[in-house]
Amino acid sequence: GAVSDYGVRDPFKLMEVAGYLGVETKDEEGERRPVNEIARDVALAALNEFGKIEGEVLNLKRAPAKRQQIWHDLGIAPRAIDREVVELLHRTHIGNDQDAEHILDQTMRCALGDGWGGSMLGTDLSDILFGTPSPVRSEANLGVLSEDKVNIVVHGHEPTLSEMIVAAAMDPEILEYAKSKGAKGIQLAGICCTANETLMRQGVPLAGNFLQQELAILTGAVEAMVVDIQCIFQGLVPLAEQYHTELITTSPKVKIxxxxxxxxxxxxxxxxxxxxxxxxxxxxxxxxxxxxxxxxSPLIPGFSHEYIDYALGGFYRGSLRPLNDAIMTGRIRGVVANIGCNNARVRHDELFHYVVTEFLKNDILVVETGCGAIASAKQGFMTPEAAMEYA
Ligand code: SF4
Known part of the structure; x- marks a missing residue:
């Protein structure tokens, strides 16, 4: 392709995703097609999921058959990702859909399109390009910033640039340059969902979540805050102006x-x-x-679906069976997803702390992402010891 800085880091995942998207991995002679050709077709098939005019979101087939049936019976199986978003916007503009339940149906179809379509595809493609996560050690909270290194905070939601910043920060020439300016090295840290991306794949520590972005600058120790999209406070510019910090926008969609x-x-x-x-x-x-x-606080993130499969069954017999058995015998009472954002109306991270503590106390496994995950990381919930302490 035309972009030389990226490659396929996880060809196994590429083959798996090709299967979901109906992309042939073998040629007419039954030989495996070149990886880059498959990658191109997967990329085109993924793009097609956003605006196609026929069929429905292909990833729905990955759900259990019973669940698919429920979506079809309710008429909420999403057709294409963008289409459901646009239709929801249309229905909720003035003078359109005025039946709460009918609006809610479209809300669910849009959410399914976003989740089973956009988010799942985003995760798949990030894994293919940057590697499927497996457990790494790291740390969380503002204390990860360094007194004697150049601190660069990546903030936002997309991994494409931040992954490159991680790679560039290891370049010996760049490290020499940092030393020439009196720094001992470069310390990267993340805020918000970009933080989770670079954390779970590269072990880059978390400076904090949504409501800590200003606090990071207030330390006076951040040389640059590099942002992409979403959740970037308008007040960062005037705040950065009080320090030596440079706020750098990078997305064609976001200028401040x-x-x-x-x-x-x-x-x-x-x-x-x-x-x-x-x-x-x-x-x-x-x-x-x-x-x-x-x-x-220390943490061990990176429990991708693939890693859990491997951890529970090994390379040849990867399986979720031990987890299912534990749930069936009642040793684990279930799995919940704790995902989401901070809310300035309540004490910072308080709700996450409360619900996750209660889940753990009740032997319920918690899968987390977003700022909720960062809250739990700061709380020390993301270590094996937490299971001993709370469960
Ligand atoms: S979890 Fe919510 S608040 Fe936090 S970065 Fe993501 S979208 Fe923003």
């Missing part, structure tokens, strides 16, 4: 007045990542007084 805009282009990904890191390094000598809270 007063921020530096360095637009991300996949074809120059590594080059742009290095440019951003060099700018941050240049700011290090301007750092003033810092207040980094001495607080951080």
């Amino acid at each position: 007045e007063g921020a530096t805009h360095i637009e991300f282009e996949e074809s120059r990904a590594l080059e742009i990542a290095k440019e951003i890191i060099r700018r941050a390094i240049d700011l290090f000598p301007k750092r003033g007084e810092t207040t980094i809270p001495d607080i951080r």
Whole structure:
């Protein structure tokens, strides 16, 4: 392809996803097609899922047959990802759908399109490009920022640039440049969902979640905050202006007045990542007084579906059977997903803390992502020891 900085890191996952999307992995002679050709067809099939005009979201077939039947019986099986979003917007504009239950049906169809379509595809493609997560050690909370290294915080939701920043930060030339400016190295840290992406694949520590983005800058120790899309506070620019921090927007969809805009282009990904890191390094000598809270918690993230399968059954006999058995015998009473955002109307992370503690106390496994996961990480819930303490 035209983009040389990215490759297929997980060809097994590529083959699996090709199957879900109806992409042939073998040629007419029964030989495996070249990986890059399969990757291209998977990418095109994935793009087609967003705006196709016939059929329904292909990933629905990955749900249990009973569940698929329920969606079909209720008429809420999504047809295409964008289509359901646009239809929901249409219905809820003035003078359209005025029956609460009918609107709710479309809300569910849109949610299924977003989840089983967009989110699942996003995860699959990220795994193919950047590797399927497996457990890594890391740390969470503002204490991960460094007193003597250049601190770069990646913030937002997309892994494409942040993965390149991780790669660029390990470049010996870049590290030498940091040393030439008096820093001992480069410390990356994440905020929000971009943080989870770089955490679970690369072990990049978490600086915090949504309501901590300003606090990170308030430490006075952040040279650059690099943002992509979503959940970026408008107040970051005036706040960064009080410090030496540069706020850098990178998405063609998001510009913020007063921020530096360095637009991300996949074809120059590594080059742009290095440019951003060099700018941050240049700011290090301007750092003033810092207040980094001495607080951080260890965590072990990276329990992808594939890893759990492997952990429970091994390479040849991967299976969720031990988990099912434990649920059937009542040793584990179920699995819940705790996913989502912070809310400034309640004490920070308090609700996540409460519900996750109760789930653990009641022998319920908790699968987490989003800012809820970061809340639990800071709480120390994401370690094996937490099971002993709370369950
Ligand atoms: S979990 Fe919610 S608040 Fe947190 S980064 Fe994602 S979308 Fe934003």
